[in-house]
Amino acid sequence: MGFLAIFAVGTAFVPPLGEAKAQVSATSAAKELRLGYFANVTHAPALIADHQGFLESALKSDNTQLETQIFNAGPAAIEALNSGALDAAYLGPSPALTSYLASAGKSLKIVAGVTNGGASLVVSKDIRSVEDLPGTELATPQFGGTQDVALRHYLLDQGLGEQVTVTPSSNGTVPQLFARQAIDGAWLPEPHASLLVKEHEAHRLINESSLWPKGKFPTTVLVVSQDFLAEHPQSVAKLVAANAQSIHWLNSVSAAERLSAVQAALNKINGSSLSDEVINLALGQVSFDEIPLEDTFKTLVAHQSAVGIGEPGEVTNIVNDQWIGQRPWE
The missing domain is CATH 3.40.190.10 (Periplasmic binding protein-like II)
Incomplete structure (x- = not known):
């Protein structure tokens, strides 16, 4: 699957978050x-x-x-x-x-x-609780990614930030690393977490849903x-x-x-x-x-x-929700 190098740049007004979902006139459809x-x-x-x-x-x-x-x-x-x-x-x-x-x-x-949903810390069967994590090496898909931040913050929150090694590794290499015991577990999205559970005798130590209000x-x-x-x-x-x-x-x-x-x-x-x-x-x-x-x-x-990834700031206006809820296919 390739992709071409045409990039559209414009200065048309974009309605802020919370404004009524009024239709915006397009300058043109994208090529x-x-x-x-x-x-x-x-x-x-x-x-x-x-x-x-x-x-x-x-x-x-x-x-x-x-x-x-x-x-x-x-x-x-x-x-x-x-x-x-x-x-x-x-x-x-x-x-x-x-x-x-x-x-x-x-x-x-x-x-x-x-x-x-759909992210978990999956670990080897020898790790039965958070208390077993010090001295382990855990993987995430990529430094600065959503699961990487989740793992690093969880370890910090548990007072384990300096006691666990976090090694970013691609999802495709994690099963091999886990199988040869080069890592002790990983915080992964699906289906990679379920793969380690079903085929590599890992278990879910932390389902990330347990860390959020209403599990969402x-x-x-x-x-x-x-x-x-x-x-x-x-x-x-x-x-x-x-x-x-x-x-x-x-x-x-x-x-x-x-x-x-x-x-x-x-x-x-x-x-x-x-x-x-x-x-x-x-x-x-x-x-x-x-x-x-x-x-x-x-x-x-x-x-x-x-965890030192990015700066604090205001993200109130990051969402443009004007097209959510439309059902043109119906």
Whole structure:
């Protein structure tokens, strides 16, 4: 999957958070929309929007070409977005918040929620409690990513910040590292956490949902470059609608149909996938909702700042929610 190097820049007015969802007149439809996402269960709405054709179909009426790129972690996707190589991306909230604050609120907007839940600290069977963590080595997908921040903050909160080694490692290499006992565990998104549980005798020491009020925390959000949003709001509207359609589809079909569709998408991207048992377990760890959990963002920024990843700041206006709730496919 390639992506081209056209980047739209504009200065059109973008309504602030909380303003009525009035339609914004587009200066023009985008010639192409370059979208990044991960081949993860936590990005299932992106998988479905792309591989079920919801997004391509939504863009077709404007002759907008869809180009996609697969990433392994949020910081890399943010780098592509900030450099102008992407227009929009599905990613974890921590990289999005860091980018927004580092740019003084100019880099991106969160235009929809995507996935909540689906991250855990999975460890070897010899580690039975938090008290067993000192002296261990744990992995995360990438430094500065959402799970990396979650692990580092958890260790800090437990007074273990200097007693545990955190080693960022790609999701694909973690099972091999764990199998040869090079690491003792990892804080991972789905389906990678469930893979270690099902096939490598790991267990969930901490399900991140246990650390949040009502057990709800964002794992994936949909972000758009502010330049692209300003120049092509009608293309952003269609992206948000396709995301909503995917979430509606995932929440409406049977568990078997959901599993089959996610597996088909993962197989198309990777040429293979994990077992049905692993993916099904992973899907049971997540929920899908287009409403972003804005109340968590202030806490996430505080977590990032506490562990030295990013600066504190105000993120009240990071969400542009004007297209959430529309159902053009119905």
